Amino acid sequence: MPASTPPKTSLVFRHGQRTSHHNLKLATEPTPTIDAHQVLVKIRAVALNYRDIGIANSTYPFPIKDDVVPFHVGDRVIANFDVNHFYGPQPDYLHRLGGPIDGVLREYVALPATALFPADCKLSFPQMASLVCTGTTVWNALYGNMPLKPGHTVLFQGTGGVSITGLMFAKAAGATTILTSSSDEKLRMVQTKFGGADHTINYKTTPDWAAEVLKITDGRGVDFILENGGSGTIKQSIDAITPGGVIAVIGFLAQAAQEDMPDVATLALVKQCVVRGIAVGSKQLLEDLVRFVVNKDLQPPVDKTFGFGYDDVLAAFDYVKQGNHVGKVCIELGN
The missing domain is CATH 3.40.50.720 (NAD(P)-binding Rossmann-like Domain)
Incomplete structure (x- = not known):
C-alpha cells in the first residue's frame, strides 16, 4: 500500500465514569508518536468482547491500564492482546490492551513491533480483529x-x-x-x-x-x-x-x-x-491459529459490523450487552 503521513490528531474513545458504556467519551487527541522500537498502526477494525462491557461498568475482575522494525509502511498487521505475552502461560495482567494500557478503539495506536506480525491473508479487517481475543x-x-x-x-x-x-x-x-x-x-x-x-x-x-x-x-x-x-x-x-x-x-x-x-x-x-x-493467549498461539485459518480457508464468523461514529459505537456496545448476536460484533474504521 502507498505510504501516507498520519494526521496530527485522531479520534479515540475514553472511559468517563465507569458505571456504564454510555459514559464513553469521544475525544480528539494528538496522534501517538513512536520510538525506534514501535510501529504506528492505523486501526481498521475492533472486535468487542463482554470484557469491554465489564470494564465500562466496573465489573471486570482484573487490573485495568532492536533498532530495525520488521515492517514496512502500509503492511497489514495483527497485534497480540497482551503486548508482552509471547509464549507459555501469561505471567501477569499488566500489558493487556484496553486494561492496564490504552486499548485500540481509536484511529491510531503505537505498539511494540514485537507484539505484531504480518497479516498476509485475505481476511477482512473485522475478521482479523475477531481472531485477536476470541480466536x-x-x-x-x-x-x-x-x-x-x-x-x-x-x-x-x-x-x-x-x-x-x-x-x-x-x-x-x-x-x-x-x-x-x-x-x-x-x-x-x-x-x-x-x-x-x-x-x-x-x-x-x-x-x-x-x-x-x-x-x-x-x-x-x-x-x-x-x-x-x-x-x-x-x-x-x-x-x-x-x-x-x-x-x-x-x-x-x-x-x-x-x-x-x-x-x-x-x-x-x-x-x-x-x-x-483461559486468559486469551500468547502471540505464538495467535500466529498458530492464523496459519490454521489461512490453510483451512476458514471465514471467522462476524455477526454484525458497526461504524466508528459515536452513536454507532454505543449501538455496538448495546448490541453486545443484549446478547442477541451469533458470532462476533465488530467496529470498522474507514480507509
Missing part, C-alpha cells in the same frame, strides 16, 4: 494444554463469538461438536449460517443438559468443554466431561449464588478432569 482464546482452550484431535468431541456453551469461532475450528479439525443455547432460533441460525453443530441442546427446555450430553456420547462424555457460564454451569460441565477431559473456563456469564457454589475441587477429583482458566 486466541478458543485456540488456547483447544490446543494450549491437551491438543484437540480428530474424533474428539467438543461442547460449546452459547452462540456468541467464542462458541461460534470454536465450532468453526473444531469442525475443521475433524471433531464432533455439541452446541447449547437457550434459543431454538439461534441454534437454527447457526445450523444454516455457520455450517451447524453435529448436535444441539436447548438448555431452557432441557435444563439437565449434562444428562443429554451423556446420552449423545453413549455415556462417555465430551473431551473438551468451553465453559462460558462460570460458577453457574461448572457443575454440569464436570458431569458432562469424560474422565481426563479438559474444561476451559472462559467466561462468567452465569454466576451461582454463594450458597449454591459447587464443590469444584471434589467434583474435578472424582472426574479426573482438568479445569483450566
Whole structure:
C-alpha cells in the first residue's frame, strides 16, 4: 500500500465514569508518536468482547491500564492482546490492551513491533480483529494444554463469538461438536449460517443438559468443554466431561449464588478432569491459529459490523450487552 503521513490528531474513545458504556467519551487527541522500537498502526477494525462491557461498568475482575522494525509502511498487521505475552502461560495482567494500557478503539495506536506480525491473508479487517481475543482464546482452550484431535468431541456453551469461532475450528479439525443455547432460533441460525453443530441442546427446555450430553456420547462424555457460564454451569460441565477431559473456563456469564457454589475441587477429583482458566493467549498461539485459518480457508464468523461514529459505537456496545448476536460484533474504521 502507498505510504501516507498520519494526521496530527485522531479520534479515540475514553472511559468517563465507569458505571456504564454510555459514559464513553469521544475525544480528539494528538496522534501517538513512536520510538525506534514501535510501529504506528492505523486501526481498521475492533472486535468487542463482554470484557469491554465489564470494564465500562466496573465489573471486570482484573487490573485495568532492536533498532530495525520488521515492517514496512502500509503492511497489514495483527497485534497480540497482551503486548508482552509471547509464549507459555501469561505471567501477569499488566500489558493487556484496553486494561492496564490504552486499548485500540481509536484511529491510531503505537505498539511494540514485537507484539505484531504480518497479516498476509485475505481476511477482512473485522475478521482479523475477531481472531485477536476470541480466536486466541478458543485456540488456547483447544490446543494450549491437551491438543484437540480428530474424533474428539467438543461442547460449546452459547452462540456468541467464542462458541461460534470454536465450532468453526473444531469442525475443521475433524471433531464432533455439541452446541447449547437457550434459543431454538439461534441454534437454527447457526445450523444454516455457520455450517451447524453435529448436535444441539436447548438448555431452557432441557435444563439437565449434562444428562443429554451423556446420552449423545453413549455415556462417555465430551473431551473438551468451553465453559462460558462460570460458577453457574461448572457443575454440569464436570458431569458432562469424560474422565481426563479438559474444561476451559472462559467466561462468567452465569454466576451461582454463594450458597449454591459447587464443590469444584471434589467434583474435578472424582472426574479426573482438568479445569483450566483461559486468559486469551500468547502471540505464538495467535500466529498458530492464523496459519490454521489461512490453510483451512476458514471465514471467522462476524455477526454484525458497526461504524466508528459515536452513536454507532454505543449501538455496538448495546448490541453486545443484549446478547442477541451469533458470532462476533465488530467496529470498522474507514480507509
